Amino acid sequence: MDALPRLRERLAELADLGSLAMLAEWDQLVMMPVEGGPDRAHQIGALQRLTHERATADEIGQWLADLQEADLDEIEGDIVRIARRDHERARRVPGQLAAERARAGAEGQEIWQRARADDDFDAFAPALARNVELARSAAEHLAEPGQSRYEALLSDYDYGLRVAELRAVFGALAEGLPPLIELAGGRAPSEPLRVPIASQQAAVAGMLRRLGVGRESWRVDVSTHPFTVWMGRRDTRITTRYEEIGIESLLSSLHEYGHGLYERQVDEALARTNLAAGTSMSIHESQSKLWENHVARSAGFAEVMAAELAAGGFQIAPAELHRATVEVQPSPIRVSADPVSYPLHIVLRFELEHALIEGELEVVDLPQAWSEGMRRLLGVEVGSDRLGCLQDVHWSGGNFGYFPSYALGCLIAAQLWETAEAELGPLADDLAAGELTGLQRWLGEKVHRHGAKFRTAELLERAVGAPIEVAPFLQHLKRTLSEVYGLTLS
Amino acid sequence: MDALPRLRERLAELADLGSLAMLAEWDQLVMMPVEGGPDRAHQIGALQRLTHERATADEIGQWLADLQEADLDEIEGDIVRIARRDHERARRVPGQLAAERARAGAEGQEIWQRARADDDFDAFAPALARNVELARSAAEHLAEPGQSRYEALLSDYDYGLRVAELRAVFGALAEGLPPLIELAGGRAPSEPLRVPIASQQAAVAGMLRRLGVGRESWRVDVSTHPFTVWMGRRDTRITTRYEEIGIESLLSSLHEYGHGLYERQVDEALARTNLAAGTSMSIHESQSKLWENHVARSAGFAEVMAAELAAGGFQIAPAELHRATVEVQPSPIRVSADPVSYPLHIVLRFELEHALIEGELEVVDLPQAWSEGMRRLLGVEVGSDRLGCLQDVHWSGGNFGYFPSYALGCLIAAQLWETAEAELGPLADDLAAGELTGLQRWLGEKVHRHGAKFRTAELLERAVGAPIEVAPFLQHLKRTLSEVYGLTLS
Numbered sequence: 001m002d003a004l005p006r007l008r009e010r011l012a013e014l015a016d017l018g019s020l021a022m023l024a025e026w027d028q029l030v031m032m033p034v035e036g037g038p039d040r041a042h043q044i045g046a047l048q049r050l051t052h053e054r055a056t057a058d059e060i061g062q063w064l065a066d067l068q069e070a071d072l073d074e075i076e077g078d079i080v081r082i083a084r085r086d087h088e089r090a091r092r093v094p095g096q097l098a099a100e101r102a103r104a105g106a107e108g109q110e111i112w113q114r115a116r117a118d119d120d121f122d123a124f125a126p127a128l129a130r131n132v133e134l135a136r137s138a139a140e141h142l143a144e145p146g147q148s149r150y151e152a153l154l155s156d157y158d159y160g161l162r163v164a165e166l167r168a169v170f171g172a173l174a175e176g177l178p179p180l181i182e183l184a185g186g187r188a189p190s191e192p193l194r195v196p197i198a199s200q201q202a203a204v205a206g207m208l209r210r211l212g213v214g215r216e217s218w219r220v221d222v223s224t225h226p227f228t229v230w231m232g233r234r235d236t237r238i239t240t241r242y243e244e245i246g247i248e249s250l251l252s253s254l255h256e257y258g259h260g261l262y263e264r265q266v267d268e269a270l271a272r273t274n275l276a277a278g279t280s281m282s283i284h285e286s287q288s289k290l291w292e293n294h295v296a297r298s299a300g301f302a303e304v305m306a307a308e309l310a311a312g313g314f315q316i317a318p319a320e321l322h323r324a325t326v327e328v329q330p331s332p333i334r335v336s337a338d339p340v341s342y343p344l345h346i347v348l349r350f351e352l353e354h355a356l357i358e359g360e361l362e363v364v365d366l367p368q369a370w371s372e373g374m375r376r377l378l379g380v381e382v383g384s385d386r387l388g389c390l391q392d393v394h395w396s397g398g399n400f401g402y403f404p405s406y407a408l409g410c411l412i413a414a415q416l417w418e419t420a421e422a423e424l425g426p427l428a429d430d431l432a433a434g435e436l437t438g439l440q441r442w443l444g445e446k447v448h449r450h451g452a453k454f455r456t457a458e459l460l461e462r463a464v465g466a467p468i469e470v471a472p473f474l475q476h477l478k479r480t481l482s483e484v485y486g487l488t489l490s
Numbered sequence: 491m492d493a494l495p496r497l498r499e500r501l502a503e504l505a506d507l508g509s510l511a512m513l514a515e516w517d518q519l520v521m522m523p524v525e526g527g528p529d530r531a532h533q534i535g536a537l538q539r540l541t542h543e544r545a546t547a548d549e550i551g552q553w554l555a556d557l558q559e560a561d562l563d564e565i566e567g568d569i570v571r572i573a574r575r576d577h578e579r580a581r582r583v584p585g586q587l588a589a590e591r592a593r594a595g596a597e598g599q600e601i602w603q604r605a606r607a608d609d610d611f612d613a614f615a616p617a618l619a620r621n622v623e624l625a626r627s628a629a630e631h632l633a634e635p636g637q638s639r640y641e642a643l644l645s646d647y648d649y650g651l652r653v654a655e656l657r658a659v660f661g662a663l664a665e666g667l668p669p670l671i672e673l674a675g676g677r678a679p680s681e682p683l684r685v686p687i688a689s690q691q692a693a694v695a696g697m698l699r700r701l702g703v704g705r706e707s708w709r710v711d712v713s714t715h716p717f718t719v720w721m722g723r724r725d726t727r728i729t730t731r732y733e734e735i736g737i738e739s740l741l742s743s744l745h746e747y748g749h750g751l752y753e754r755q756v757d758e759a760l761a762r763t764n765l766a767a768g769t770s771m772s773i774h775e776s777q778s779k780l781w782e783n784h785v786a787r788s789a790g791f792a793e794v795m796a797a798e799l800a801a802g803g804f805q806i807a808p809a810e811l812h813r814a815t816v817e818v819q820p821s822p823i824r825v826s827a828d829p830v831s832y833p834l835h836i837v838l839r840f841e842l843e844h845a846l847i848e849g850e851l852e853v854v855d856l857p858q859a860w861s862e863g864m865r866r867l868l869g870v871e872v873g874s875d876r877l878g879c880l881q882d883v884h885w886s887g888g889n890f891g892y893f894p895s896y897a898l899g900c901l902i903a904a905q906l907w908e909t910a911e912a913e914l915g916p917l918a919d920d921l922a923a924g925e926l927t928g929l930q931r932w933l934g935e936k937v938h939r940h941g942a943k944f945r946t947a948e949l950l951e952r953a954v955g956a957p958i959e960v961a962p963f964l965q966h967l968k969r970t971l972s973e974v975y976g977l978t979l980s
Binding site (some may be wrong): 012013016017019020023024027032033034036038039040042043045046047049050073215216217218219231232233234235236272432 | 502503506507509510512514517521522523524525526528529530532535536537538540686705706707708709721722724725726762870
């Protein structure tokens with residue numbers, strides 16, 4: 001009866017292969033000579049095929065069957081439970097279909113890149129239609145009793161999340177945010193900030209150093225789109241990017257720091273098991289959004305950032321810096337959206353991808369539906385598909401059900417922050433001092449250490465005693481806008 | 491009958507896994523935060539186990555059996571032939587023994603590192619004895635009829651190489667080199683060169699640029715020990731190191747360039763097959779030694795290097811630079827040895843490792859045998875085991891049979907150079923102009939494009955019409971010493 005050690009050995013192998021996949025991707029985006037691309041695609045493909053084969057192998061089913069009646073301790077029980085869930089899900093989609101989906105996603109991304117450059121939705125539409133069709137087929141295989149197609153896809157990123165929950169919170173956002181935008185949006189925008197890149201680099205380094213980012217177990221590099229990878233708890237790599245205008249480098253490095261810290265504080269006893277990673281995309285995004293929205297965009301931490309910029313040779317008043325991080329300026333672009341508009345970009349994408357998957361929207365009608373939604377939710381005219389439904393990579397790669405986590409992350413971050421302040425006391429002084437070890441520890445205790453043991457709803461219930469809610473986020477925004485614009489908001 | 495496509499698919503997968511292993515190693519030595527080490531060991535271990543499992547799988551034997559009578563074109567025939575050879579070799583060693591050897595090698599390296607730091611051979615001896623014992627066991631499984639144990643190990647690096655050949659050429663070196671050392675060694679040594687590191691960096695970059703090293707498909711980084719990896723033909727990564735004294739950075743970057751160029755010029759039709767890599771360690775080393783000994787250490791190319799150093803702000807006469815690259819100064823250390831002494835360090839290691847594997851030398855007697863050999867071959871007193879038999883990593887990792895390739899590389903490089911000049915005309919002007927595309931093309935045609943199709947002896951017969959010989963190397967050294975020291979040598 002050695003089913004458990006064998007299962008654990010296989011899970012450790014899958015964890016190692018996952019780390020290697022992250023390395024291959026990080027290297028491609030940060031280090032690889034550009035002409036290495038075609039060979040790298042082969043290498044990543046080989047890793048994916050092997051991982052799929054080892055994760056869906058028959059012997060795992062046998063081990064799980066042998067463990068049906070076994071006497072397991074708590075961690076072992078969780079390992080087996082999650083292994084069973086993942087193994088069953090992975091085997092539900094026929095290999096042929098999984099391979100076709102992967103291929104369509106890779107090709108779709110290439111076609112999308114050209115179509116976006118040419119602002120030519122028609123060139124992209126057939127690839128998108130193919131992705132939608134294949135995702136619908138996969139969803140039919142994946143769906144558990146009572147699950148809709150879209151919910152089946154959603155479970156890839158957030159196991160067990162329901163459309164009814166999304167409708168409830170996204171409906172509340174669609175109602176609560178536009179009035180805030182209208183109030184704040186009437187104000188004259190500030191001049192855009194121009195911070196020398198060397199000063200931004202110095203500030204990013206200084207800020208991260210204060211949060212414990214050291215060379216011995218972190219890397220901070222530059223890439224076209226910021227992202228985070230982790231290869232074990234002691235090798236965390238974040239990236240940022242530097243622009244002539246604005247301070248996205250500071251915000252995005254704190255955002256990525258949040259992802260990195262989550263993975264580093266997972267209980268060491270779970271290392272190289274299937275519980276060793278963050279539990280869902282929405283909880284992961286809550287960690288990045290917490291450091292972005294509640295730390296980097298706070299009045300207190302603006303003092304730290306201003307001091308670090310000053311050390312890098314650029315003088316700015318903390319209040320001016322703070323205002324620049326939260327100023328409301330609706331635009332058609334998601335990734336550069338202000339914190340008030342941002343969730344509405346997600347609400348739109350959720351509505352549209354849900355309709356595509358459930359057969360209520362045809363691909364050909366997407367551009368118009370996008371423009372109407374942007375007008376309705378954000379009062380923004382899109383102008384072109386390049387700035388509209390061609391702006392994001394996700395659907396071109398066949399990823400439907402991913403977008404909601406971005407907005408859920410904002411909501412969960414606000415809930416966690418509220419609870420943290422209730423339990424630790426107000427954090428304003430810590431923010432101003434750049435001394436956040438108390439917060440780091442609290443997040444480790446409440447969220448990080450559990451790894452993938454609890455799904456989103458369970459983890460949230462334990463951490464804040466409630467399901468996903470909109471009120472703390474709206475409250476947080478109102479407080480922020482009051483500070484910055486001097487508005488009185490109820 | 492789809493045995494061939496299946497075999498090719500598996501070989502492509504193994505090539506991809508090999509590239510990922512190179513990436514993991516490169517990253518560890520160049521980029522990885524130091525505390526990522528333990529997890530990286532797991533990741534590399536997983537990759538090795540998977541690779542071994544996929545390379546030795548039963549189905550490959552079935553495909554090869556199905557292909558016994560198949561009608562194959564030339565490339566296919568070579569692919570199947572080499573696949574059969576490698577598969578049979580890989581399956582000869584029992585899995586348990588292979589795993590034990592790998593573990594003993596990893597542990598041996600750790601023990602060696604401490605023992606070397608402490609200059610404590612006794613602390614290392616048990617680990618070395620274990621490595622020797624396991625290598626002997628593996629050799630007994632590996633040996634083909636008529637092969638000695640040592641030859642069986644040698645075949646891991648240079649398939650089919652015989653001890654008699656090694657004895658012949660190494661005997662000639664042991665006879666021919668000491669008189670040259672004695673003649674040249676009597677001269678007063680020059681002052682050691684001190685080149686600012688920024689100037690070295692500029693010169694390395696400028697020199698490599700002239701040879702076609704561009705950012706689009708190469709990387710040049712820094713590591714403790716210089717090395718080269720390749721992840722396909724268009725992603726070549728070399729490293730070098732910079733020291734306050736000497737110009738090793740220039741020599742080692744040309745050395746590594748030679749390894750890189752070899753892999754880049756393998757026929758594209760062989761990509762992702764088992765023929766896509768260099769054919770043996772000695773041919774690989776001949777490529778690096780050709781660029782190190784015959785290019786970087788030439789009087790002509792010294793003009794190029796001096797010009798590049800000047801562009802980097804450091805003035806030196808080409809003749810002085812040339813002299814610094816070839817000056818004879820026997821010392822106990824292999825890696826920094828001059829080009830005349832270098833092969834004698836290898837002759838000693840060959841004699842000793844051969845005796846260890848064939849049971850003619852006990853580990854406990856190694857330090858004394860080493861000291862005696864150094865005195866006999868190089869006239870050098872070792873002084874301590876740290877500077878003696880503890881200096882190299884190879885044996886600590888269980889690698890026996892690897893050392894000879896370093897010296898064979900020197901010999902083969904001289905043979906290739908002689909033939910290249912016979913066919914292309916004298917290369918002195920090209921060297922002085924730093925314009926070596928003719929040489930690059932010639933190497934591609936004669937050596938590189940064939941990949942692993944021909945073993946060392948076959949490739950050499952085709953390229954230079956002879957087996958491995960010592961005379962061209964000795965001739966080259968005599969010519970060089972005549973130039974530099976004004977000696978008249980017959």
